[in-house]
Amino acid sequence: MSFNTDILLDAKGLACPMPIVKTKKEMDKIESGQVIEIHATDKGAKADLTAWAKSGGHELLGHEEENGVYIFWIKKG
Amino acid sequence: MMAIREMDAKEVTRKVMNKKELFILDVRNEDAFSDWKIEGENLTHLNVPYFDLLDGLDEIKDQLPSDKEILVVCAKEGSSIMVAEMLSDEGYEAAYLKGGMKAWSEHLEPVKVGDLADGGEMYQFVRIGKGCLSYMVVSNGEAAIIDATRMTDVFIDFADSLGVQIKHVFDTHLHADHISGGRMIAEKTGAVYWLPPKDAEEVQFSYEPLVDGNDVKIGNTTINIHPLYSPGHTIGSTSFVVDEKYLLSGDILFVDSIGRPDLAGLAEDWVGDLRETLYERYKELSDELMVLPAHFMIIDELNDDGSVGEKLGVLFAENHGLNIENEAEFRSLVTDNLPPQPNAYQEIRKTNMGKITPDEEEQREMEIGPNRCAVR
Numbered sequence A: 001m002s003f004n005t006d007i008l009l010d011a012k013g014l015a016c017p018m019p020i021v022k023t024k025k026e027m028d029k030i031e032s033g034q035v036i037e038i039h040a041t042d043k044g045a046k047a048d049l050t051a052w053a054k055s056g057g058h059e060l061l062g063h064e065e066e067n068g069v070y071i072f073w074i075k076k077g
Numbered sequence B: 001m002m003a004i005r006e007m008d009a010k011e012v013t014r015k016v017m018n019k020k021e022l023f024i025l026d027v028r029n030e031d032a033f034s035d036w037k038i039e040g041e042n043l044t045h046l047n048v049p050y051f052d053l054l055d056g057l058d059e060i061k062d063q064l065p066s067d068k069e070i071l072v073v074c075a076k077e078g079s080s081i082m083v084a085e086m087l088s089d090e091g092y093e094a095a096y097l098k099g100g101m102k103a104w105s106e107h108l109e110p111v112k113v114g115d116l117a118d119g120g121e122m123y124q125f126v127r128i129g130k131g132c133l134s135y136m137v138v139s140n141g142e143a144a145i146i147d148a149t150r151m152t153d154v155f156i157d158f159a160d161s162l163g164v165q166i167k168h169v170f171d172t173h174l175h176a177d178h179i180s181g182g183r184m185i186a187e188k189t190g191a192v193y194w195l196p197p198k199d200a201e202e203v204q205f206s207y208e209p210l211v212d213g214n215d216v217k218i219g220n221t222t223i224n225i226h227p228l229y230s231p232g233h234t235i236g237s238t239s240f241v242v243d244e245k246y247l248l249s250g251d252i253l254f255v256d257s258i259g260r261p262d263l264a265g266l267a268e269d270w271v272g273d274l275r276e277t278l279y280e281r282y283k284e285l286s287d288e289l290m291v292l293p294a295h296f297m298i299i300d301e302l303n304d305d306g307s308v309g310e311k312l313g314v315l316f317a318e319n320h321g322l323n324i325e326n327e328a329e330f331r332s333l334v335t336d337n338l339p340p341q342p343n344a345y346q347e348i349r350k351t352n353m354g355k356i357t358p359d360e361e362e363q364r365e366m367e368i369g370p371n372r373c374a375v376r
Helices: A018-027 A045-055 B009-017 B030-035 B058-063 B078-089 B100-106 B152-162 B182-189 B267-284 B312-318 B327-335 B345-352 B360-367
Strands: A007-011 A035-040 A059-066 A069-075 B005-007 B022-026 B043-047 B070-073 B094-097 B109-115 B121-127 B132-139 B142-146 B165-170 B192-195 B216-218 B223-229 B238-242 B246-250 B290-293
Touching (some): B100 B360, B132 B216, B142 B152, B152 B165, B290 B312
Parallel strands (some): B165 B192
Antiparallel strands (some): B121 B132, B238 B246
Protein backbone atom coordinates (compact mmCIF):
# COMPACT_ATOMS: atom_id res chain seq x y z
CA MET A 1 0.00 0.00 0.00
CA SER A 2 1.28 3.49 -0.73
CA PHE A 3 0.03 6.99 -1.34
CA ASN A 4 1.56 10.23 -2.57
CA THR A 5 2.90 11.67 0.62
CA ASP A 6 3.57 15.33 1.34
CA ILE A 7 5.21 14.91 4.69
CA LEU A 8 6.71 11.98 6.59
CA LEU A 9 6.67 11.66 10.37
CA ASP A 10 8.91 9.14 12.10
CA ALA A 11 7.26 8.43 15.47
CA LYS A 12 8.92 5.06 15.99
CA GLY A 13 9.85 4.32 19.58
CA LEU A 14 7.54 7.02 20.93
CA ALA A 15 4.91 6.13 23.50
CA CYS A 16 1.43 7.53 23.79
CA PRO A 17 0.61 10.46 23.63
CA MET A 18 3.63 11.53 21.57
CA PRO A 19 2.71 9.95 18.20
CA ILE A 20 -0.48 11.99 18.12
CA VAL A 21 1.05 15.13 19.62
CA LYS A 22 3.69 15.07 16.86
CA THR A 23 1.21 14.19 14.15
CA LYS A 24 -0.93 17.15 15.13
CA LYS A 25 2.09 19.49 14.95
CA GLU A 26 3.05 18.21 11.51
CA MET A 27 -0.54 18.50 10.30
CA ASP A 28 -0.45 22.20 11.13
CA LYS A 29 2.32 22.59 8.53
CA ILE A 30 0.38 21.13 5.60
CA GLU A 31 -2.66 22.25 3.62
CA SER A 32 -6.06 20.68 3.43
CA GLY A 33 -5.94 17.78 0.96
CA GLN A 34 -2.27 17.04 1.56
CA VAL A 35 -1.19 13.69 3.00
CA ILE A 36 0.98 12.82 5.99
CA GLU A 37 2.63 9.43 6.36
CA ILE A 38 3.29 8.33 9.94
CA HIS A 39 5.51 5.52 11.16
CA ALA A 40 4.86 4.40 14.73
CA THR A 41 5.61 1.42 16.92
CA ASP A 42 3.18 2.13 19.78
CA LYS A 43 0.41 -0.45 19.66
CA GLY A 44 -2.20 2.02 20.85
CA ALA A 45 -1.44 4.32 17.92
CA LYS A 46 -3.76 2.50 15.54
CA ALA A 47 -6.99 2.97 17.49
CA ASP A 48 -6.02 6.45 18.63
CA LEU A 49 -4.92 7.79 15.24
CA THR A 50 -8.07 6.38 13.67
CA ALA A 51 -10.31 8.03 16.28
CA TRP A 52 -8.31 11.24 16.25
CA ALA A 53 -8.44 11.56 12.46
CA LYS A 54 -12.18 11.05 12.56
CA SER A 55 -12.81 13.58 15.31
CA GLY A 56 -10.57 16.12 13.53
CA GLY A 57 -12.33 15.72 10.19
CA HIS A 58 -9.31 14.13 8.52
CA GLU A 59 -9.39 11.04 6.35
CA LEU A 60 -7.42 7.92 7.21
CA LEU A 61 -6.51 6.73 3.71
CA GLY A 62 -4.99 3.49 4.88
CA HIS A 63 -2.67 1.74 7.25
CA GLU A 64 -0.47 -1.32 7.33
CA GLU A 65 1.96 -3.11 9.57
CA GLU A 66 5.46 -4.04 8.51
CA ASN A 67 7.95 -5.72 10.87
CA GLY A 68 6.36 -4.22 13.95
CA VAL A 69 6.08 -0.73 12.43
CA TYR A 70 2.61 0.70 11.89
CA ILE A 71 2.33 2.97 8.86
CA PHE A 72 -0.57 5.39 8.47
CA TRP A 73 -1.59 7.73 5.69
CA ILE A 74 -3.85 10.58 6.72
CA LYS A 75 -5.27 13.23 4.39
CA LYS A 76 -5.79 16.58 6.06
CA GLY A 77 -9.43 17.68 6.15
CA MET B 1 1.28 25.38 39.49
CA MET B 2 0.31 22.54 41.79
CA ALA B 3 2.20 19.29 41.60
CA ILE B 4 0.32 16.36 40.11
CA ARG B 5 -0.09 13.30 42.24
CA GLU B 6 0.41 9.67 41.28
CA MET B 7 -2.45 7.46 42.44
CA ASP B 8 -1.82 3.73 42.31
CA ALA B 9 -4.32 0.96 41.56
CA LYS B 10 -4.38 -0.07 45.22
CA GLU B 11 -5.54 3.38 46.31
CA VAL B 12 -8.28 3.42 43.65
CA THR B 13 -9.31 -0.10 44.75
CA ARG B 14 -9.64 1.03 48.37
CA LYS B 15 -11.77 3.97 47.24
CA VAL B 16 -14.05 1.66 45.25
CA MET B 17 -14.33 -0.90 48.08
CA ASN B 18 -15.04 1.85 50.63
CA LYS B 19 -17.57 3.45 48.27
CA LYS B 20 -15.71 6.79 48.26
CA GLU B 21 -16.45 9.49 45.71
CA LEU B 22 -13.96 10.00 42.93
CA PHE B 23 -14.09 12.05 39.74
CA ILE B 24 -12.41 10.25 36.85
CA LEU B 25 -11.42 11.92 33.62
CA ASP B 26 -10.83 8.98 31.28
CA VAL B 27 -8.81 10.19 28.29
CA ARG B 28 -8.81 6.95 26.26
CA ASN B 29 -10.71 6.87 22.99
CA GLU B 30 -14.45 6.38 23.16
CA ASP B 31 -14.45 2.74 22.00
CA ALA B 32 -11.99 1.70 24.70
CA PHE B 33 -13.98 3.56 27.35
CA SER B 34 -17.35 2.11 26.39
CA ASP B 35 -15.86 -1.40 26.31
CA TRP B 36 -14.27 -1.27 29.77
CA LYS B 37 -13.69 1.26 32.52
CA ILE B 38 -13.09 1.62 36.25
CA GLU B 39 -16.38 0.76 37.96
CA GLY B 40 -17.55 1.93 41.36
CA GLU B 41 -20.70 2.99 43.14
CA ASN B 42 -19.69 6.59 43.78
CA LEU B 43 -17.46 7.26 40.82
CA THR B 44 -18.22 10.02 38.33
CA HIS B 45 -16.83 9.59 34.83
CA LEU B 46 -16.05 12.01 32.06
CA ASN B 47 -14.63 10.49 28.88
CA VAL B 48 -12.80 12.87 26.56
CA PRO B 49 -9.96 11.43 24.47
CA TYR B 50 -6.58 13.07 25.16
CA PHE B 51 -6.21 13.92 21.50
CA ASP B 52 -9.23 16.19 21.72
CA LEU B 53 -7.56 18.11 24.56
CA LEU B 54 -4.29 18.98 22.85
CA ASP B 55 -5.43 22.58 22.27
CA GLY B 56 -6.49 23.04 25.88
CA LEU B 57 -9.20 22.26 28.38
CA ASP B 58 -11.60 25.11 27.60
CA GLU B 59 -14.22 22.86 26.06
CA ILE B 60 -14.57 20.65 29.12
CA LYS B 61 -14.02 23.11 31.95
CA ASP B 62 -17.71 23.42 32.72
CA GLN B 63 -17.81 19.64 33.31
CA LEU B 64 -14.86 19.50 35.71
CA PRO B 65 -15.16 19.84 39.49
CA SER B 66 -13.08 22.72 40.86
CA ASP B 67 -13.34 21.64 44.49
CA LYS B 68 -12.11 18.06 44.42
CA GLU B 69 -9.37 15.91 43.03
CA ILE B 70 -9.62 14.72 39.43
CA LEU B 71 -8.09 11.35 38.57
CA VAL B 72 -6.94 11.19 34.97
CA VAL B 73 -6.87 7.70 33.46
CA CYS B 74 -5.52 6.38 30.16
CA ALA B 75 -4.32 3.06 28.77
CA LYS B 76 -0.74 3.06 30.03
CA GLU B 77 -0.28 6.42 31.83
CA GLY B 78 1.58 8.67 29.35
CA SER B 79 -1.45 10.63 28.14
CA SER B 80 -2.91 10.88 31.62
CA ILE B 81 0.26 12.54 32.91
CA MET B 82 0.06 15.07 30.08
CA VAL B 83 -3.60 15.88 30.79
CA ALA B 84 -3.08 15.92 34.58
CA GLU B 85 -0.33 18.48 34.07
CA MET B 86 -2.62 20.59 31.91
CA LEU B 87 -5.27 20.42 34.65
CA SER B 88 -2.74 21.35 37.29
CA ASP B 89 -1.55 24.33 35.24
CA GLU B 90 -5.14 25.56 35.22
CA GLY B 91 -5.41 25.30 39.01
CA TYR B 92 -7.18 21.96 39.28
CA GLU B 93 -6.17 19.33 41.82
CA ALA B 94 -5.06 16.52 39.54
CA ALA B 95 -3.79 12.98 39.87
CA TYR B 96 -3.09 10.26 37.31
CA LEU B 97 -3.50 6.49 37.56
CA LYS B 98 -0.04 4.96 37.85
CA GLY B 99 0.40 2.44 35.04
CA GLY B 100 -3.00 3.29 33.54
CA MET B 101 -5.66 0.70 32.76
CA LYS B 102 -2.93 -1.92 32.35
CA ALA B 103 -2.07 -1.61 36.02
CA TRP B 104 -5.78 -1.50 36.86
CA SER B 105 -6.30 -4.78 34.98
CA GLU B 106 -3.49 -6.45 36.92
CA HIS B 107 -4.10 -5.24 40.45
CA LEU B 108 -5.02 -7.93 42.98
CA GLU B 109 -6.47 -6.99 46.34
CA PRO B 110 -6.30 -9.75 48.98
CA VAL B 111 -9.36 -9.88 51.25
CA LYS B 112 -9.80 -12.32 54.12
CA VAL B 113 -13.10 -14.13 53.65
CA GLY B 114 -13.13 -16.02 56.95
CA ASP B 115 -11.57 -18.53 59.31
CA LEU B 116 -11.49 -22.29 58.93
CA ALA B 117 -12.45 -24.71 61.67
CA ASP B 118 -8.91 -25.59 62.72
CA GLY B 119 -7.60 -22.02 62.80
CA GLY B 120 -6.79 -21.77 59.12
CA GLU B 121 -7.94 -18.98 56.86
CA MET B 122 -9.59 -18.41 53.50
CA TYR B 123 -8.38 -15.47 51.41
CA GLN B 124 -9.88 -14.10 48.23
CA PHE B 125 -7.77 -12.13 45.74
CA VAL B 126 -10.02 -9.62 44.03
CA ARG B 127 -8.81 -8.61 40.58
CA ILE B 128 -11.05 -5.60 40.63
CA GLY B 129 -10.29 -4.26 37.17
CA LYS B 130 -11.15 -7.50 35.42
CA GLY B 131 -13.54 -9.23 37.80
CA CYS B 132 -11.40 -12.33 38.40
CA LEU B 133 -11.34 -13.95 41.84
CA SER B 134 -8.59 -16.26 43.09
CA TYR B 135 -8.33 -18.05 46.42
CA MET B 136 -5.74 -19.08 48.97
CA VAL B 137 -6.58 -21.66 51.62
CA VAL B 138 -4.14 -21.50 54.52
CA SER B 139 -3.79 -24.05 57.31
CA ASN B 140 -1.00 -24.98 59.65
CA GLY B 141 1.88 -23.59 57.62
CA GLU B 142 0.58 -24.80 54.25
CA ALA B 143 -1.40 -23.18 51.48
CA ALA B 144 -3.45 -24.15 48.44
CA ILE B 145 -4.25 -21.71 45.65
CA ILE B 146 -7.29 -21.95 43.41
CA ASP B 147 -7.71 -20.18 40.05
CA ALA B 148 -4.56 -18.09 40.27
CA THR B 149 -4.09 -15.26 37.78
CA ARG B 150 -0.79 -14.69 35.97
CA MET B 151 0.45 -12.16 38.56
CA THR B 152 2.17 -15.06 40.29
CA ASP B 153 4.44 -12.95 42.51
CA VAL B 154 1.44 -11.56 44.36
CA PHE B 155 0.44 -15.05 45.51
CA ILE B 156 3.96 -16.20 46.28
CA ASP B 157 4.79 -13.01 48.22
CA PHE B 158 1.51 -13.23 50.12
CA ALA B 159 2.23 -16.82 51.15
CA ASP B 160 5.73 -15.74 52.22
CA SER B 161 4.29 -12.91 54.31
CA LEU B 162 2.08 -15.44 56.12
CA GLY B 163 4.99 -17.83 56.51
CA VAL B 164 3.18 -20.64 54.71
CA GLN B 165 4.33 -23.00 51.99
CA ILE B 166 2.30 -23.39 48.81
CA LYS B 167 1.68 -27.14 48.40
CA HIS B 168 -1.18 -27.39 45.91
CA VAL B 169 -2.37 -25.22 43.04
CA PHE B 170 -5.70 -25.85 41.32
CA ASP B 171 -7.59 -24.53 38.35
CA THR B 172 -11.32 -25.23 38.45
CA HIS B 173 -11.32 -25.37 34.66
CA LEU B 174 -9.35 -24.33 31.60
CA HIS B 175 -9.88 -20.56 31.65
CA ALA B 176 -10.82 -18.60 28.54
CA ASP B 177 -10.92 -15.05 29.88
CA HIS B 178 -7.57 -14.78 31.64
CA ILE B 179 -4.19 -16.46 31.64
CA SER B 180 -3.74 -18.86 34.52
CA GLY B 181 -0.80 -18.44 36.87
CA GLY B 182 -1.31 -21.92 38.29
CA ARG B 183 1.34 -23.79 36.35
CA MET B 184 3.93 -21.03 36.90
CA ILE B 185 3.30 -20.92 40.66
CA ALA B 186 3.64 -24.70 40.84
CA GLU B 187 6.94 -24.53 38.91
CA LYS B 188 8.33 -21.78 41.13
CA THR B 189 7.31 -23.33 44.45
CA GLY B 190 7.43 -27.05 43.78
CA ALA B 191 3.70 -27.32 44.46
CA VAL B 192 1.48 -29.85 42.71
CA TYR B 193 -0.58 -28.42 39.83
CA TRP B 194 -4.05 -29.91 39.42
CA LEU B 195 -6.33 -29.62 36.40
CA PRO B 196 -9.57 -31.39 35.48
CA PRO B 197 -8.46 -34.00 32.90
CA LYS B 198 -11.49 -33.46 30.66
CA ASP B 199 -10.40 -29.83 30.14
CA ALA B 200 -6.77 -30.80 29.77
CA GLU B 201 -6.83 -33.21 26.81
CA GLU B 202 -4.73 -30.90 24.67
CA VAL B 203 -2.36 -29.48 27.28
CA GLN B 204 1.35 -29.61 26.56
CA PHE B 205 2.62 -30.13 30.10
CA SER B 206 2.21 -32.64 32.89
CA TYR B 207 -0.33 -32.07 35.66
CA GLU B 208 -2.12 -33.96 38.37
CA PRO B 209 -5.60 -35.01 37.22
CA LEU B 210 -8.31 -33.55 39.41
CA VAL B 211 -11.20 -35.97 39.75
CA ASP B 212 -14.25 -36.35 41.94
CA GLY B 213 -13.71 -37.79 45.38
CA ASN B 214 -9.98 -37.09 45.32
CA ASP B 215 -9.62 -35.18 48.59
CA VAL B 216 -6.57 -33.02 49.19
CA LYS B 217 -5.45 -32.04 52.69
CA ILE B 218 -3.88 -28.70 53.50
CA GLY B 219 -1.92 -28.46 56.73
CA ASN B 220 -1.53 -31.10 59.39
CA THR B 221 -5.14 -30.93 60.34
CA THR B 222 -7.88 -31.81 57.98
CA ILE B 223 -8.88 -29.01 55.70
CA ASN B 224 -10.34 -31.26 53.09
CA ILE B 225 -10.82 -29.96 49.61
CA HIS B 226 -13.49 -32.05 47.90
CA PRO B 227 -13.54 -31.66 44.15
CA LEU B 228 -17.05 -31.79 42.74
CA TYR B 229 -17.38 -32.54 39.05
CA SER B 230 -19.59 -29.74 37.73
CA PRO B 231 -19.60 -29.56 33.94
CA GLY B 232 -21.35 -26.76 32.08
CA HIS B 233 -19.05 -23.80 31.58
CA THR B 234 -16.49 -26.30 30.31
CA ILE B 235 -16.86 -30.07 30.21
CA GLY B 236 -14.27 -30.56 32.96
CA SER B 237 -15.38 -27.75 35.28
CA THR B 238 -14.84 -28.75 38.89
CA SER B 239 -16.07 -27.07 42.08
CA PHE B 240 -14.48 -27.43 45.51
CA VAL B 241 -15.96 -27.70 48.95
CA VAL B 242 -13.42 -26.48 51.49
CA ASP B 243 -13.76 -27.24 55.21
CA GLU B 244 -17.47 -28.08 54.70
CA LYS B 245 -17.99 -24.32 54.68
CA TYR B 246 -17.03 -22.83 51.33
CA LEU B 247 -18.16 -23.80 47.82
CA LEU B 248 -15.66 -22.61 45.25
CA SER B 249 -17.90 -22.61 42.21
CA GLY B 250 -15.42 -21.62 39.47
CA ASP B 251 -17.24 -20.24 36.44
CA ILE B 252 -20.37 -22.33 36.99
CA LEU B 253 -22.26 -20.16 39.47
CA PHE B 254 -21.73 -16.48 40.26
CA VAL B 255 -23.42 -14.26 42.81
CA ASP B 256 -25.72 -12.55 40.35
CA SER B 257 -25.40 -14.70 37.23
CA ILE B 258 -24.43 -18.15 35.96
CA GLY B 259 -21.64 -19.45 33.73
CA ARG B 260 -21.83 -19.34 29.96
CA PRO B 261 -21.32 -22.67 28.20
CA ASP B 262 -20.04 -21.43 24.83
CA LEU B 263 -16.41 -20.38 25.28
CA ALA B 264 -14.98 -23.77 24.51
CA GLY B 265 -17.28 -23.94 21.50
CA LEU B 266 -20.00 -26.33 22.60
CA ALA B 267 -22.87 -24.30 24.05
CA GLU B 268 -25.56 -26.59 22.69
CA ASP B 269 -23.91 -29.74 24.03
CA TRP B 270 -23.08 -28.40 27.47
CA VAL B 271 -26.23 -26.54 28.34
CA GLY B 272 -27.71 -29.77 29.72
CA ASP B 273 -24.61 -30.34 31.88
CA LEU B 274 -24.83 -26.79 33.16
CA ARG B 275 -28.46 -27.22 34.13
CA GLU B 276 -27.80 -30.55 35.82
CA THR B 277 -24.89 -29.09 37.80
CA LEU B 278 -26.85 -26.06 38.95
CA TYR B 279 -30.28 -27.60 39.46
CA GLU B 280 -29.33 -31.07 40.72
CA ARG B 281 -25.74 -31.39 41.96
CA TYR B 282 -25.61 -27.99 43.69
CA LYS B 283 -29.14 -28.46 45.00
CA GLU B 284 -27.97 -31.43 47.04
CA LEU B 285 -25.36 -29.32 48.86
CA SER B 286 -25.94 -27.46 52.11
CA ASP B 287 -27.68 -24.10 51.82
CA GLU B 288 -25.22 -22.81 54.40
CA LEU B 289 -22.19 -23.15 52.10
CA MET B 290 -20.66 -19.80 51.21
CA VAL B 291 -20.40 -19.66 47.42
CA LEU B 292 -17.06 -18.19 46.32
CA PRO B 293 -17.02 -17.86 42.51
CA ALA B 294 -14.11 -17.27 40.14
CA HIS B 295 -15.60 -13.99 38.89
CA PHE B 296 -17.82 -11.07 39.59
CA MET B 297 -19.48 -9.20 36.74
CA ILE B 298 -20.62 -5.94 38.26
CA ILE B 299 -19.27 -3.94 41.14
CA ASP B 300 -22.59 -4.28 43.01
CA GLU B 301 -21.62 -7.90 43.71
CA LEU B 302 -18.92 -6.76 46.14
CA ASN B 303 -19.83 -7.12 49.81
CA ASP B 304 -19.10 -4.26 52.21
CA ASP B 305 -15.63 -5.62 53.00
CA GLY B 306 -14.74 -5.83 49.31
CA SER B 307 -15.12 -9.61 49.12
CA VAL B 308 -17.46 -11.44 46.76
CA GLY B 309 -19.54 -14.35 48.04
CA GLU B 310 -23.01 -15.35 49.18
CA LYS B 311 -24.67 -18.35 50.84
CA LEU B 312 -25.88 -21.01 48.45
CA GLY B 313 -29.37 -20.88 49.97
CA VAL B 314 -29.59 -17.16 49.22
CA LEU B 315 -28.50 -17.75 45.63
CA PHE B 316 -31.14 -20.44 45.16
CA ALA B 317 -33.68 -17.85 46.33
CA GLU B 318 -32.37 -14.81 44.48
CA ASN B 319 -30.13 -15.68 41.52
CA HIS B 320 -32.26 -15.54 38.38
CA GLY B 321 -30.18 -18.24 36.68
CA LEU B 322 -31.09 -20.74 39.41
CA ASN B 323 -34.81 -20.03 39.18
CA ILE B 324 -35.79 -20.88 35.63
CA GLU B 325 -38.33 -23.70 35.86
CA ASN B 326 -38.70 -24.18 32.16
CA GLU B 327 -35.82 -26.07 30.57
CA ALA B 328 -36.35 -24.53 27.14
CA GLU B 329 -36.25 -21.08 28.66
CA PHE B 330 -33.00 -21.97 30.45
CA ARG B 331 -31.54 -23.28 27.21
CA SER B 332 -32.46 -20.06 25.47
CA LEU B 333 -30.91 -17.90 28.23
CA VAL B 334 -27.52 -19.58 28.02
CA THR B 335 -27.30 -20.10 24.27
CA ASP B 336 -29.12 -17.10 22.74
CA ASN B 337 -28.27 -13.47 23.36
CA LEU B 338 -24.89 -14.28 24.85
CA PRO B 339 -22.68 -11.28 25.63
CA PRO B 340 -19.65 -10.69 23.38
CA GLN B 341 -16.87 -13.20 23.94
CA PRO B 342 -13.86 -12.13 26.02
CA ASN B 343 -10.98 -10.46 24.21
CA ALA B 344 -8.62 -12.98 22.53
CA TYR B 345 -10.31 -15.91 24.31
CA GLN B 346 -9.07 -18.50 21.82
CA GLU B 347 -5.45 -17.35 22.27
CA ILE B 348 -5.94 -17.31 26.04
CA ARG B 349 -7.16 -20.92 25.96
CA LYS B 350 -4.15 -21.94 23.86
CA THR B 351 -1.83 -20.17 26.29
CA ASN B 352 -3.42 -22.00 29.21
CA MET B 353 -2.90 -25.28 27.35
CA GLY B 354 0.78 -24.46 26.85
CA LYS B 355 0.35 -24.47 23.06
CA ILE B 356 1.58 -20.90 22.68
CA THR B 357 3.84 -18.88 24.96
CA PRO B 358 3.27 -15.17 24.42
CA ASP B 359 5.58 -12.73 26.20
CA GLU B 360 4.35 -10.66 29.12
CA GLU B 361 3.42 -7.66 26.98
CA GLU B 362 1.38 -9.87 24.64
CA GLN B 363 -0.32 -11.53 27.61
CA ARG B 364 -1.34 -8.10 28.90
CA GLU B 365 -2.82 -7.15 25.55
CA MET B 366 -4.72 -10.44 25.35
CA GLU B 367 -6.35 -9.85 28.71
CA ILE B 368 -7.43 -6.25 28.15
CA GLY B 369 -11.11 -5.65 28.83
CA PRO B 370 -13.82 -7.22 30.96
CA ASN B 371 -14.07 -11.00 31.55
CA ARG B 372 -17.58 -11.73 30.17
CA CYS B 373 -17.85 -15.27 31.49
CA ALA B 374 -21.45 -15.04 32.64
CA VAL B 375 -25.02 -14.83 31.45
CA ARG B 376 -27.72 -13.06 33.46
